[in-house]
Amino acid sequence: AVVVSIRCRKSSVSPRQLRLLGKTFRTAAVGREEYKAVCAVPIDAPLGAQPLEIVLADRRTVTRTLTVRKGDYGEEHLRLPAEMANPTSPAHLKQIKNDRRRLRRAYGSSAALIRFSHPFTMPLSSTIITPFGRRRYLNDIPKSPHGGIDLRGKTGTPVPAAAGGRVAFSGRLYYSGNAVIIDHGLDIFSLYLHLNSIAVAVGEQVKQGQIIGTVGSTGRVTGPHLHWGIKVNGIFVDPLEFIKESRLLLQPVGEE
Ligand SMILES: [Zn+2]
Known part of the structure; x- marks a missing residue:
């Protein structure tokens, strides 16, 4: 970004x-x-x-x-049960289609204003297990590059909001499991995926550091971790880079 x-x-x-x-x-x-x-x-x-x-x-x-x-992001190969990696059951396909519709609505909710007043911070200070952009192969089938970073965390670890904003999505998704998406304005969204529990509802205003849920292993995962992503106008960007950009965004023009 x-x-x-x-x-x-x-x-x-x-x-x-x-x-x-x-x-x-x-x-x-x-x-x-x-x-x-x-x-x-x-x-x-x-x-x-x-x-x-x-x-x-x-x-x-x-x-x-x-x-x-x-950018050079590397690649990785993962193994998952076949139906999890590449769902074919009508019920799962229906859910995935429905998820897309719900997400489209959530991402359409932003406005031309900045909803946060402090730069973004990492939700967890733990090790990054999988970096942004890594090309992934599930059971040898190429998938889209990793849209965020995976942070190490035990199930139940509280997850704070990376910045202030308004909850745009809160619920369960097929791939992402229990998910919270926060709208920070200007089409900037932060995503917290595979949560064990969710602590916020759609429409709620959240402050930076407010607990939005806990680390879990819901959805398409191999173990508990926090997937943290930043989406700008429909495009996933490197969250670590975005932390820096968020500082520039809040500084007066000419003083960046
Ligand atoms: Zn991830």
Whole structure:
């Protein structure tokens, strides 16, 4: 993810949205004549210089260049029972389809404002078992790259919210098990998956550090851990990088 800071003196040409690689990103007014946005590129994005378009209130666009660099995330092979790895039963497929619909609704709920006032923190300070972006093979079948980080944790360990926000999703999903998703504004969401128990409900405002559930091993997992993810406008980004970006997002334009 990358934080874009814009200073604009005339409100008639204030930046309304940003366009990058076919995606539209919202901007938030953060002060007098100051605007911020968080852009993200998917892990399989084309490399090199990419145009970043800033769409102004009068519909004109200003173009800047963003350079996408290659990341090296490695790969891993996992073994799981066949039905868990690649579900074929009608009941499971129906649930997975239903999960997608519920998640789409949850991710559609963000607004053009920043809902947190302190930079993100790691929910657990434990070892990272699986880093972000690792390409995974389940029973030798390639799956999407790891969309977050897996943090070591015993079942029942309390899980605090990484930053303030509003609970966008709270419930059980086929792959993710018991899941909590927090909306931090500007289409930034944090995900806490495979929980043993859930302590918050949809619509609830949570503070940074508030316990949202406990570590567990629900969903498609091989053992208890916390999967912590950050999604920006539909794109999973490296949570460790995002902690740094969240600091920039909260700093006044020009002082980052
Ligand atoms: Zn994970």
